[in-house]
Amino acid sequence: MDRIRVGDAVIHRVEEWRGTFMTPQTLFVGYSDEAYAASKPLVAGPYLDGETDAIDARLQSWVVEVGGLRVLIDTGAGNDKTRPGIPLFGNLRTPFLARLAAAGFTPADIDLVICTHLHVDHVGWNTRLDAGEWVPTFPRARYVFPLPDAEYWDPRNRERYPPKIGEEVNAGFFDDSVRPILERGIAELVAGPQDLTAHLRLEPAPGHTPGSQTITVTSRGRRAMFVGDILHHPLQIMNPSWNSIFCEDGARARASRRAVLERAAEDEAIMIPAHFAGDHMVRVVRSSDGFVPAPANP
Numbered sequence: 001m002d003r004i005r006v007g008d009a010v011i012h013r014v015e016e017w018r019g020t021f022m023t024p025q026t027l028f029v030g031y032s033d034e035a036y037a038a039s040k041p042l043v044a045g046p047y048l049d050g051e052t053d054a055i056d057a058r059l060q061s062w063v064v065e066v067g068g069l070r071v072l073i074d075t076g077a078g079n080d081k082t083r084p085g086i087p088l089f090g091n092l093r094t095p096f097l098a099r100l101a102a103a104g105f106t107p108a109d110i111d112l113v114i115c116t117h118l119h120v121d122h123v124g125w126n127t128r129l130d131a132g133e134w135v136p137t138f139p140r141a142r143y144v145f146p147l148p149d150a151e152y153w154d155p156r157n158r159e160r161y162p163p164k165i166g167e168e169v170n171a172g173f174f175d176d177s178v179r180p181i182l183e184r185g186i187a188e189l190v191a192g193p194q195d196l197t198a199h200l201r202l203e204p205a206p207g208h209t210p211g212s213q214t215i216t217v218t219s220r221g222r223r224a225m226f227v228g229d230i231l232h233h234p235l236q237i238m239n240p241s242w243n244s245i246f247c248e249d250g251a252r253a254r255a256s257r258r259a260v261l262e263r264a265a266e267d268e269a270i271m272i273p274a275h276f277a278g279d280h281m282v283r284v285v286r287s288s289d290g291f292v293p294a295p296a297n298p
């Protein structure tokens with residue numbers, strides 16, 4: 001779905017990139033053939049290549065219109081970035097801003113940019129290249145970043161943090177997509193649960209990165225929950241112990257994933273992860289031994 005209403009809020013999807021990315025066997029830590037065979041029938045089709053098992057993936061952002069604000073959630077890989085650790089997302093020239101315009105928004109329309117976490121494929125459009133300088137893409141926006149990630153990924157803090165799992169793959173993003181925002185004083189660094197507005201709540205869900213957070217949109221009692229990379233694929237709904245190889249702290253990532261699934265089921269929220277293909281969003285329903293996905297719009 002590219003546009004969905006949640007109470008009075010309207011959520012628009014803006015796609016940056018689509019393709020296949022790894023397989024369940026190579027992406028997930030904790031993968032087993034037995035668990036895969038049991039859960040694959042629930043998610044095959046639009047989420048997995050039928051012949052190769054390659055994961056069908058997206059880089060996509062979301063514009064949420066709620067309470068008079070236009071909020072952009074996650075900003076993809078961006079154009080023109082040098083990415084030696086992940087050439088797939090380097091030197092892109094996607095029409096992302098044209099697609100944003102097609103959804104009805106110019107960069108100046110965006111009031112708030114929120115990153116679910118700081119990773120190379122979630123921060124890219126924070127900035128764009130202008131005469132050799134990285135400048136904010138969204139000139140009026142306040143940017144909201146998780147403080148634990150802003151400290152963890154800053155190369156200037158390398159001595160304070162041990163070698164990171166994502167060190168190589170994430171090389172470069174902080175200096176071209178985060179620091180230019182921090183240096184202009186237009187970022188707010190957040191830690192701990194908080195209500196940003198009457199309709200937007202941030203809650204920590206650490207593990208994938210130290211600062212990973214969920215963003216819950218509430219309107220007229222309906223909820224949508226943006227969960228970033230707490231899940232990369234619907235297979236993790238049936239297998240919440242499966243981490244991605246990009247999760248920094250495995251034990252905390254598993255605990256956060258279970259807690260987020262519990263809450264999505266409890267609240268009957270539409271859960272919107274960052275990289276899902278298919279409908280790009282699901283509901284989470286309890287089953288006899290855990291959770292299963294259900295259509296967002298039954």
Ligand SMILES: [Zn+2]
Pocket residue numbers: 117119208229246
């Ligand atoms: Zn991530």
